[in-house]
Amino acid sequence: xxxxxxxxxxxxxxxxxxxxxxxxxxxxxxxxxxxxxxxxxxxxxxxxxxxxxxxxxxxxxxxxxxxxxxxxxxxxxxxxxxxxxxxxxxxxxxxxxxxxxxxxxxxxxxxxxxxxxxxxxxxxxxxxxxxxxxxxxxxxxxxxxxxxxxxxxxxxxxxxxxxxxxxxxxxxxxxxxxxxxxxxxxxxxxxxxxxxxxxxxxxxxxxxxxxxxxxxxxxxxxxxxxxxxxxxxxxxxxxxxxxxxxxxxxxxxxxxxxxxxxxxxxxxxxxxxxxxxxxxxxxxxxxxxxxxxxxxxxxxxxxxxxxxxxxxxxxxxxxxxxxxxxxxxxxxxxxxxxxxxxxxxxxxxxxxxxxxxxxxxxxxxxxxxxxxxxxxxxxxxxxxxxxxxxxxxxxxxxxxxxxxxxxxxxxxxxxxxxxxxxxxxxxxxxxxxxxxxxxxx
DNA sequence: AAACAGACCAACCGCAACTAT
DNA sequence: GATAGTTGCGGTTGGTCTGTT
Numbered sequence: 383x384x385x386x387x388x389x390x391x392x393x394x395x396x397x398x399x400x401x402x403x404x405x406x407x408x409x410x411x412x413x414x415x416x417x418x419x420x421x422x423x424x425x426x427x428x429x430x431x432x433x434x435x436x437x438x439x440x441x442x443x444x445x446x447x448x449x450x451x452x453x454x455x456x457x458x459x460x461x462x463x464x465x466x467x468x469x470x471x472x473x474x475x476x477x478x479x480x481x482x483x484x485x486x487x488x489x490x491x492x493x494x495x496x497x498x499x500x501x502x503x504x505x506x507x508x509x510x511x512x513x514x515x516x517x518x519x520x521x522x523x524x525x526x527x528x529x530x531x532x533x534x535x536x537x538x539x540x541x542x543x544x545x546x547x548x549x550x551x552x553x554x555x556x557x558x559x560x561x562x563x564x565x566x567x568x569x570x571x572x573x574x575x576x577x578x579x580x581x582x583x584x585x586x587x588x589x590x591x592x593x594x595x596x597x598x599x600x601x602x603x604x605x606x607x608x609x610x611x612x613x614x615x616x617x618x619x620x621x622x623x624x625x626x627x628x629x630x631x632x633x634x635x636x637x638x639x640x641x642x643x644x645x646x647x648x649x650x651x652x653x654x655x656x657x658x659x660x661x662x663x664x665x666x667x668x669x670x671x672x673x674x675x676x677x678x679x680x681x682x683x684x685x686x687x688x689x690x691x692x693x694x695x696x697x698x699x700x701x702x703x704x705x706x707x708x709x710x711x712x713x714x715x716x717x718x719x720x721x722x723x724x725x726x727x728x729x730x731x732x733x734x735x736x737x738x739x740x741x742x743x744x745x746x747x748x749x750x751x752x753x754x755x756x757x758x759x760x761x762x763x764x765x766x767x768x769x770x771x772x773x774x775x776x777x778x779x780x781x782x783x784x785x786x787x788x789x790x791x792x793x794x795x796x797x798x799x800x801x802x803x804x805x806x807x808x809x810x811x812x813x814x815x816x817x818x819x820x821x822x823x
Numbered sequence: 824a825a826a827c828a829g830a831c832c833a834a835c836c837g838c839a840a841c842t843a844t
Numbered sequence: 845g846a847t848a849g850t851t852g853c854g855g856t857t858g859g860t861c862t863g864t865t
Contacts, residue, residue, distance in 0.1 A: 488853055508830060
């Protein structure tokens with residue numbers, strides 16, 4: 383997918399073109415392709431191979447510019463293209479990739495054999511519009527969680543995941559490369575997904591496994607593994623092996639990932655698309671608490687409809703937070719039971735800025751805790767300076783989401799009650815949104 | 824049945840990166 | 845190093861299809 387890979391070489395024909403155009407100006411055709419045009423293009427590629435698209439018009443008389451020829455070939459005529467709607471697994475993978483890469487459609491397409499960047503882009507744009515209009519989170523809960531936690535990559539002086547002392551240096555280097563590849567400050571760097579993609583024979587997305595964040599080198603393993611009941615998200619199978627259409631890009635020339643973001647240069651390291659799905663681990667129905675009707679939630683002043691079920695959960699949460707802070711060697715923020723909430727909710731006892739004992743570190747930890755709390759229970763933390771996780775999707779381009787009238791925080795930090803990755807299940811009920819929290823927003 | 828809105832899809836456009844001259 | 849040409853990418857647009865009122 384490297385740019386300009388076959389560039390140059392056009393000068394040999396430049397004079398011919400000039401002469402030809404001067405003699406008989408060619409009016410190139412636009413619009414939909416006809417079957418005859420397709421046949422001409424396919425025949426040309428069959429005999430001359432891909433590339434040198436501008437020569438197609440000269441050699442075949444096809445009244446299409448090289449750009450159009452390339453696009454037609456890439457998106458429609460190329461062999462091994464997978465037609466039809468996306469499978470749920472593909473949809474989930476797209477969401478995960480989008481969370482990691484932003485609007486890098488071509489890169490995403492490299493992870494979805496048989497799919498084109500245009501296809502993915504169209505899918506995502508329409509899907510995003512639809513979900514945003516419906517007030518649903520853009521990402522499925524597992525992706526939201528991961529994305530939110532990857533926030534810490536902004537703190538490369540602090541992030542254990544970016545630590546060079548970590549074992550698994552290849553992955554660490556990949557992450558380091560990713561961190562230096564434009565993800566430095568404006569967006570979370572790719573984390574586990576990049577790592578997973580760089581590790582053969584792993585589940586597609588490791589953080590979906592029953593023991594998320596279980597990378598041996600990850601200091602986050604401990605708290606999250608121990609409190610996995612909070613994060614035991616749906617185990618997603620890799621892209622369905624049942625997707626019937628054709629072989630997986632056997633001869634596709636450039637599906638290797640020559641980019642450094644994921645540190646993946648070997649197609650074999652791509653997600654095991656043909657791997658048989660692992661057992662699905664279903665969430666208990668009250669994993670995040672039962673969604674409640676928006677009305678009752680609003681009445682409670684929480685806006686969100688998800689609440690921790692009982693004292694036990696609250697205690698476990700507190701314990702988990704303590705462990706989390708133990709890991710990062712910082713005292714946890716004080717947590718006090720919310721008044722009258724039956725202990726089911728916790729409330730940050732921030733008391734404002736004055737408790738800035740740890741200055742920047744404390745602030746960053748609080749930020750992380752906000753994220754964590756927000757994921758476990760959105761009402762537990764105010765979005766405050768929620769980093770533009772949604773903006774991270776922009777990847778320098780803003781038009782895709784720039785039209786959003788939503789606060790960026792409304793996009794990513796939603797916790798859905800559902801665990802399925804299917805479109806209709808993400809963000810169940812749509813009640814668990816920052817924008818629904820009258821107290822906060 | 825007609826009108827409308829939304830979803831979907833294909834294609835175009837502008838720009839940037841790259842290579843050869 | 846400058847320039848021209850090619851390729852690839854991402855954003856956008858316009859047409860068609862489909863579902864709803």
